Amino acid sequence: MRTVFVLFDSLNRLALECYGGQGIPTPNFNRFAKRGITFDRHYVGGLPCMPARRDLHTGRLTFMHRSWGPLEPFDNSFPKILSEHGTYSHMISDHQHYFQEGGFGYINTFDSWEFIRGQEDDTWVAMVQPPLERFREMFDDRHYPLSRIPKTAKTVTRGNTPWKAWKHLSNIKNRERYKDEEEFPCVKCFTAGLEFLDGNKDADNWFLMIETFDPHEPFHAPERFKKLFETGYTGKILDWPLYEKVTNSAEEIAEIRANYAALVAMCDDQFGRLLDAFDEGGLWENTALVVTTDHGFLLSEHDWWGKNRTPYYEEISHIPLMICRSRKIGDVNVEGNRQTTRYFARQTLSDCGSVRKRPIRGLPYMLIGYMRVSSADERQSVDLQRDALIAAGVDERHLHHDKASGARDDRPGLKACMKELRSGDVLVVWKLDRLGRSLSHLIRIVDEMKERGVAFRSLTEQMDTTTPHGEFLFNIFGSLAQYERALITERVTAGLAAARRRGRKGGRPPSLDSEKIEQIIAALDGGASKASVCRSFKVPRSTLIDTLERVGWTGAGTDARKAKRAAVGKQSA
Structure with a gap:
C-alpha cells in the first residue's frame, strides 16, 4: 500500500472548475478529476481547523459537542493504526496550529513529520x-x-x-x-513531498500526507499568480478578512476575492507538480492519491466574510473530495457519489492500508435506509422519515419504503432493501416499529442481518449496533423480548388451568347460541338443506358443519333428534 493524501485548507468547492467553478483556471485539479473519482456530496463534520482534523484522524464527528482541541489520549488516529499494521506514515505540513495551544498530539501519530515554517x-x-x-x-x-x-x-x-x-x-x-516563489510555505510543502517520493520510490507500505495551510487567509500569493487577477486596486494590502459582515466597497471586495483566487491558482500549480511526478514515475500503478480540504470560506456570499460566526452555508460545509485508486490497491470503499463526511479519511485510507477488514464496528461501509407507513392513504407520508434518514447521512438513492402493515413479511420495499444490503452495510430506520411488527419480530430480522454481517441503527431510540453500547443495548432488548414471551406463556397456562378448575373450557366462544342451534336442527329435521339453512340463518357453511359435529347431530330419526336436543340443552346449561 502506497498512498499520498493532499489536504488543503479553506479550498472552496466552487473555486474549482471540475466542480462547476468559473473565474479561476484550475487545469491540474481538472486533470486529476478526469482520472479519479469526484465526490459531489462530501460535507464537513466539524470545523474549523483542529476539530476538522480530529474528524479526519479518528472518524469521531466533533460537531455540536466539542470545540477546538488536541487529539485525546483515547483517540485512535488512522496514521497510528497504519503504523501498527506495518505502514510507515510521514506528514509534511506548514499548518502552524499543530504547534500552538490546542493543536497538540496530531503530528505524534505519524512515524515522522516535517514542519515548514512561516504560515499565518x-x-x-x-x-x-x-x-x-x-x-x-x-x-x-x-x-x-x-x-x-x-x-x-x-x-x-x-x-x-x-x-x-x-x-x-x-x-x-x-x-x-520569503520573497521568491520557491520560498513560499506551500511551495516548500510540495517540494518536500516530491523529495519523499523520490527517496522512497522503491519502498512499499507507506503513507504520505502533504498538508498546506493555503488557500487559508491571509491570501498572500507569489506575484505571477496575482497578475492573473489584477483588479486595478491601488490601496493598502487587503488579504486577511475578519469573520464579520461585509462593509467593504465593491472595489475592495473584488480585490480580496482576487487575492483568494491567486492563492487557489498557486495551489493548483503546486498540485500539478505532484501530478507530474505521478506521471513521470509511473506511480498511478501502485500509489493511491486523495485530495480534499477541511472546510470552505465565505468570500462576501450572504454578505459575510469567513466562517464560524455564520450558519454553515453550502460554501462552508460542502467541500471537494477526489480520489484516484492505484491498480495495485484495486477496489476500496469509495464507490459512486454517495454522500460522505470526513469519516472517509479513517475509513478509506485504512482500507488502502489493508488494516481494516470489512465489516468493522463503528465504520459502516454504506448506509441503507428503510421507511414504512401503515396505509396507502395519501394522508400518511414517509416525508418525516425521509428527512431524518437523509440528515443521518443516508443517500437518497439508497432509500426503500413500503405502504403496508408491519405485520406483513412480504413487503416489497423491505425485500428490496434486504437484497441491497451486503456485509459491512448499516440498515438505518427512523424508529424501531418501522421495521418489525413486534419486538420479537424485529429481533429476528436484526439477527438475520447480523448473520450476514449487516449492522442496524434506529435514529429515534438512538440504537446503533455498530457501537459496543448499541450492541449491548440491543442484546438487552432481546433478553427482554425473550422474558416477555416466557411471561406471556406462563400467564396463559395459569389462566387456562384456573378456568378448568371452575368448569370453564378454553377457546373462542361459540358463534351460535343454543337457541339458534335448536332452530337450525329443527329446520334440518324438517327437510331443509344445509345450503338453505346457511342462507336463512346467515351462517358460514364451515361454522354450520363444525357446530353440528360438536353437538353430535346426524339427521337420524326422532330419538336421535331428542338426544341431540338434550345435548344442546346440556351445553347451554
Whole structure:
C-alpha cells in the first residue's frame, strides 16, 4: 500500500472548475478529476481547523459537542493504526496550529513529520524592533490592526501587544523572509513531498500526507499568480478578512476575492507538480492519491466574510473530495457519489492500508435506509422519515419504503432493501416499529442481518449496533423480548388451568347460541338443506358443519333428534 493524501485548507468547492467553478483556471485539479473519482456530496463534520482534523484522524464527528482541541489520549488516529499494521506514515505540513495551544498530539501519530515554517501567525521570524511605520504604510489597518500597538513601544513582544495585532504582525514579519516563489510555505510543502517520493520510490507500505495551510487567509500569493487577477486596486494590502459582515466597497471586495483566487491558482500549480511526478514515475500503478480540504470560506456570499460566526452555508460545509485508486490497491470503499463526511479519511485510507477488514464496528461501509407507513392513504407520508434518514447521512438513492402493515413479511420495499444490503452495510430506520411488527419480530430480522454481517441503527431510540453500547443495548432488548414471551406463556397456562378448575373450557366462544342451534336442527329435521339453512340463518357453511359435529347431530330419526336436543340443552346449561 502506497498512498499520498493532499489536504488543503479553506479550498472552496466552487473555486474549482471540475466542480462547476468559473473565474479561476484550475487545469491540474481538472486533470486529476478526469482520472479519479469526484465526490459531489462530501460535507464537513466539524470545523474549523483542529476539530476538522480530529474528524479526519479518528472518524469521531466533533460537531455540536466539542470545540477546538488536541487529539485525546483515547483517540485512535488512522496514521497510528497504519503504523501498527506495518505502514510507515510521514506528514509534511506548514499548518502552524499543530504547534500552538490546542493543536497538540496530531503530528505524534505519524512515524515522522516535517514542519515548514512561516504560515499565518507562526512565530518564526525573530524581529525585536519591527519597522512598524513601514508596515503601517503597506497594510490596511482593518486587516492588520497595527494601530493597536503603542507607538511608544521600543520592543514589541507577545506580552505587551494585543493578541490580534501580535498575530497579524507575526505574519508580516514572516513575509519579510520569503520573497521568491520557491520560498513560499506551500511551495516548500510540495517540494518536500516530491523529495519523499523520490527517496522512497522503491519502498512499499507507506503513507504520505502533504498538508498546506493555503488557500487559508491571509491570501498572500507569489506575484505571477496575482497578475492573473489584477483588479486595478491601488490601496493598502487587503488579504486577511475578519469573520464579520461585509462593509467593504465593491472595489475592495473584488480585490480580496482576487487575492483568494491567486492563492487557489498557486495551489493548483503546486498540485500539478505532484501530478507530474505521478506521471513521470509511473506511480498511478501502485500509489493511491486523495485530495480534499477541511472546510470552505465565505468570500462576501450572504454578505459575510469567513466562517464560524455564520450558519454553515453550502460554501462552508460542502467541500471537494477526489480520489484516484492505484491498480495495485484495486477496489476500496469509495464507490459512486454517495454522500460522505470526513469519516472517509479513517475509513478509506485504512482500507488502502489493508488494516481494516470489512465489516468493522463503528465504520459502516454504506448506509441503507428503510421507511414504512401503515396505509396507502395519501394522508400518511414517509416525508418525516425521509428527512431524518437523509440528515443521518443516508443517500437518497439508497432509500426503500413500503405502504403496508408491519405485520406483513412480504413487503416489497423491505425485500428490496434486504437484497441491497451486503456485509459491512448499516440498515438505518427512523424508529424501531418501522421495521418489525413486534419486538420479537424485529429481533429476528436484526439477527438475520447480523448473520450476514449487516449492522442496524434506529435514529429515534438512538440504537446503533455498530457501537459496543448499541450492541449491548440491543442484546438487552432481546433478553427482554425473550422474558416477555416466557411471561406471556406462563400467564396463559395459569389462566387456562384456573378456568378448568371452575368448569370453564378454553377457546373462542361459540358463534351460535343454543337457541339458534335448536332452530337450525329443527329446520334440518324438517327437510331443509344445509345450503338453505346457511342462507336463512346467515351462517358460514364451515361454522354450520363444525357446530353440528360438536353437538353430535346426524339427521337420524326422532330419538336421535331428542338426544341431540338434550345435548344442546346440556351445553347451554
